[in-house]
Amino acid sequence: MSDVKTVTAISRSEDPSIASHELRQQLCDSDISFVLFYCSSIYPLDDLALQMTSAFTGIDVVGCTTAGEITPNGYEQHSIIAIGFSSKYFAISAQIVESMEKFSLIDAQETVNKLTEACYLKKLTPIKSNSFILTLLDGLSSDEEQFLVTLNSASAGIPHFGGSAGDDIHLAKTHVFYQGSFFQNAAIVIMVNTKCAFEVFSCNHIKEPISKVVVTAAHAESRTVYELNAEPAALEYARLLNVKVEDLSPAVFALNPLAVKVGSQYYIRAIQKVNEVDHSLTFYCAVDVGIVLSTVEMDDIFSTLNGALSRMVSIYGEPDLVLTCDCFLRRLEIEQRGLLSQAKTLQERYNISGFNTYGEHIDGTHLNQTFTGVFIARGDG
Template sequence: MTNIKTIVAVSKSIDPLKASQEIQQQLNHPDIDFVLFYCSAVYQLDELAAAMTLCLKGIDIVGCTTAGEFTRDGSEQKSIVAIGFSGKYFSISAIQIESMEDFTVVDAQNTMSELAAQCCLNELAPIQDNSFLVTLLDGLSRKEELFLQTLNSATYGIPHFGGSAGDDVNLANTHVFYQNKFYQQAAVVILINTKCAFEVFNCNHIKCPTEKLVVTEADVENRTVYELNAMPAAVEYANLLNIDVKDLTPEVFSLNPLAVKVGGQYYIRSIQKVNVEDLSLTFYCAIDVGIVLAAVEMDNICDSLNNKLENITQRLGKSELVLAFDCFLRRIEIEQKELNKAIESLYAKYNIAGFNSYGEHINGIHLNQTFAAVFIAENETKEDNVNE
């Protein structure tokens, strides 16, 4: 059989057993010993969990629900995307965190120690400089920031990215999958140790800030802003855009994001919804009273991503896989601007696969409207680094 590093599989069948069988057939290679999958929330999740476990018997499987899926062949919805990793090139361990809210610094240290110990059993490559972390979190938990900050305190410089699970933009139930079952309010932390050259990165297309809005009243715990500039939040935001409050939709949010400046960089804080009873705004990311939110002018979404990926390609060589978590609001923007063909050409060019998320993670930070990913090169790391 041919030597492989990764295999990307897709099923568009809504029947859990048939979909799982199709995934298994596409991933049927003796070297595949770990599978990462992303699925629409349209599936009966208990049935899908049983079917995936049955069809991929003997293989470690983790995953989550999504707000859309994508591969080198384009964007999907109501589908499953699964990525199989060869044990010859990747040593992978995963741990479930049942409660993000109760996750402590000691838990983070123990988690990292256990993950590293499991990866080391394969003696593939030294953990430091040859590993990266992937996080899958319940996208409606509202505990992402605290969890990511705590985990980041114990990563010892290992680069980290991830995505928050979606549910086809129903905003009702998001799940992560670990050891035969879907969970809520939970996280899965994955350590991937590899012989391949790689780079963890994130990309947005913020061009420049424009108007400033100050959060003057908020419910921090529930990420809800009641007032911006001492005015009802939805009214002030709508006034900024010169539209009526009733016309505020996810499509409007995607094209007119708000951002906060952290360490000299602007990071988007995406609006989740308008609460009509009090004209407040609920966000996907943490907010606080007194923070300044800036309306931002956006650049070309495809050009910014292509430039980033081309730059990495120049340094690392051609990509084997770009494993990515891309905010679902970016997908909405792409659809509104009719850029589907342009973005899909990038998926094919760089072999991109992943899912549309409710939030993105990069080195302990929770982001919105961002492309967070790892570029895994076809080339291996230098031999002297691998066999130290």
């Protein structure tokens, strides 16, 4: 293990002590100086925090809760995966933002400056052109968009991606982990400076729009749409799909998303839930009165992704790791269409690790139903 760049570990034990010990055993290389983990929300988080901190004494550890875990051996549930990064190839620093709501441009600049300085002091490789930023956010916060725009304005063009924490689709509490504790309503900003060649990317599988609806009543702060085409939102959405409103569920949302056109591209605005009292719809992403949403036909879920990864292999060579933030609605689609074995083949082929999210981030933009991540090559940059 003398030339290890990254190592992915997994524990399926639901006992925090056993799980932490198993992860530590798998991440035993002496050069590993930073660990990123993603865990199911089924764990008693206070106990898990203590056990992870104890198991990885002297190693920086950050993470978040998930809507599912991803390894090169396929999708997982009710597990913890952890990725260890070697100090020979990575200089990594992390900062927590305990209140996303109060995050200002000055805060963003200070955060980026601290991260940059911490990486610079490790004297691994020049910061410019050799670094990317990873964000982990509370996935049930309504401040994600503003936080990401603010951070991006201070990031000096450094490529940036990330994911919003989940809670196994309970939609109750999502958490991020930093320096021994889990936090809510918080964000973690991680700068990764590396000798490895890499590319930050994002892709979806929208094929083409079908029919349009207009948001005619909404509450932007809570991402709630009350009316589509001046009709109760859930009733109008169900009518478009020709289904009963009582049959609407995450499984239906996954296969029948709504999308907004920005420039020449369509981006999904994923539905989180139906509010039964008034038949409104709550979304995972920003919505407001006046925006036009389209029902869309979806393409083969693997074609765009496989094409993007194949292109990167042709440029950079084989991947050491593809670290991903993959929307949980994509996973639901894959499960419903019986495509888990094809997903596993792709995950194994490209050494994909990461988690299923409540939203993805790319260069200051909050997205839904995408596969977003970073391709890290085996060879040096």
